[in-house]
Amino acid sequence: GEWINTTKKIGAIRGVKVGDRFRHRAQLTLVGLHRQFTCGIDYLKRKDGKILATSIVDSGRYTNNMQSSDILIYSGQGGKSLFEKAEPTNQTLKGGNLALSNSKEEGTPIRVIRKLKLSTGWCYVYYGLYTVEKVMKEREIRKWVYKFRLRRNSGQPKLTFDSS
Amino acid sequence: GEWINTTKKIGAIRGVKVGDRFRHRAQLTLVGLHRQFTCGIDYLKRKDGKILATSIVDSGRYTNNMQSSDILIYSGQGGKSLFEKAEPTNQTLKGGNLALSNSKEEGTPIRVIRKLKLSTGWCYVYYGLYTVEKVMKEREIRKWVYKFRLRRNSGQPKLTFDSS
DNA sequence: TAGACGTAGA
DNA sequence: TCTACGTCTA
Numbered sequence: 001g002e003w004i005n006t007t008k009k010i011g012a013i014r015g016v017k018v019g020d021r022f023r024h025r026a027q028l029t030l031v032g033l034h035r036q037f038t039c040g041i042d043y044l045k046r047k048d049g050k051i052l053a054t055s056i057v058d059s060g061r062y063t064n065n066m067q068s069s070d071i072l073i074y075s076g077q078g079g080k081s082l083f084e085k086a087e088p089t090n091q092t093l094k095g096g097n098l099a100l101s102n103s104k105e106e107g108t109p110i111r112v113i114r115k116l117k118l119s120t121g122w123c124y125v126y127y128g129l130y131t132v133e134k135v136m137k138e139r140e141i142r143k144w145v146y147k148f149r150l151r152r153n154s155g156q157p158k159l160t161f162d163s164s
Numbered sequence: 165g166e167w168i169n170t171t172k173k174i175g176a177i178r179g180v181k182v183g184d185r186f187r188h189r190a191q192l193t194l195v196g197l198h199r200q201f202t203c204g205i206d207y208l209k210r211k212d213g214k215i216l217a218t219s220i221v222d223s224g225r226y227t228n229n230m231q232s233s234d235i236l237i238y239s240g241q242g243g244k245s246l247f248e249k250a251e252p253t254n255q256t257l258k259g260g261n262l263a264l265s266n267s268k269e270e271g272t273p274i275r276v277i278r279k280l281k282l283s284t285g286w287c288y289v290y291y292g293l294y295t296v297e298k299v300m301k302e303r304e305i306r307k308w309v310y311k312f313r314l315r316r317n318s319g320q321p322k323l324t325f326d327s328s
Numbered sequence: 329t330a331g332a333c334g335t336a337g338a
Numbered sequence: 339t340c341t342a343c344g345t346c347t348a
Contacts, residue, residue: 061343
């Protein structure tokens with residue numbers, strides 16, 4: 001890839017407002033909201049080597065859920081998603097999962113993007129900054145998975161949709 | 165997919181000029197230049213059922229070549245590309261290949277997009293309208309493939325690049 | 329439901 | 339080189 005002036009960063013992205021909508025994952029990459037093309041968890045490595053999550057995309061392929069407007073339970077990666085056919089395997093605390101866990105320790109904000117069906121069709125909506133407040137290990141059908149409870153940081157605009 | 169006001173069409177796209185550059189295939193889809201996300205040949209079905217090519221993308225995965233600024237030899241699809249590992253198989257005159265062949269019969273214009281490495285990095289460049297002037301069947305390593313010779317329609321802007 | 333000249337990062 | 343919550347059309 002060829003990128004100019006693009007250091008991954010934690011926190012708000014200049015020029016992107018809460019509620020902004022995007023048609024394709026490629027656009028999230030272009031504006032710097034989420035620098036992974038298909039992976040749901042993006043992260044960077046700090047100078048001391050510790051990895052921290054920068055953003056997550058909830059596109060409904062895993063068993064996430066939004067309990068309220070402020071709480072999001074996000075599934076870790078690995079061990080096959082809902083629609084995969086391969087044998088499920090246990091998730092491990094590495095890559096994006098480790099990054100999210102580290103982010104809880106550090107209390108660093110995470111950009112959250114969710115795929116929604118609005119009246120105009122599917123799109124990715126920037127929900128704003130969240131903080132990981134709990135890391136859980138749960139038993140699913142035939143595997144252990146990580147779940148991350150994120151809470152939306154206060155002081156951000158309310159989100160309302162013409163969802164269909 | 166959710167598309168509004170988007171009928172596939174043959175010929176120039178309003179708002180897109182020869183030489184326009186795009187970072188991702190997704191952008192080609194958004195502006196209507198090429199409505200396939202990964203496939204190299206896009207086509208539509210005419211009212212009488214005949215399929216005609218609308219656009220092609222040359223991203224270097226097949227053995228295409230640009231003999232001069234006006235002539236492009238484009239490989240048909242199927243039978244595995246250069247980088248695939250599976251067994252090669254013969255290409256057949258269906259789908260995109262059939263569409264390109266039909267376009268030769270009808271003399272309809274085809275939008276050509278090429279992936280280039282410029283000084284700013286890789287991008288897709290709109291080369292303008294071409295017409296298929298010859299359909300060939302050739303022997304490659306262990307398979308038969310189709311090759312389409314396209315000639316750039318006259319009267320279009322010259323293209324110059326700061327390629328690297 | 330599967331195939332197709334996808335992409336970035338580990 | 340491979341994985342990853344891709345995405346369109348047939």
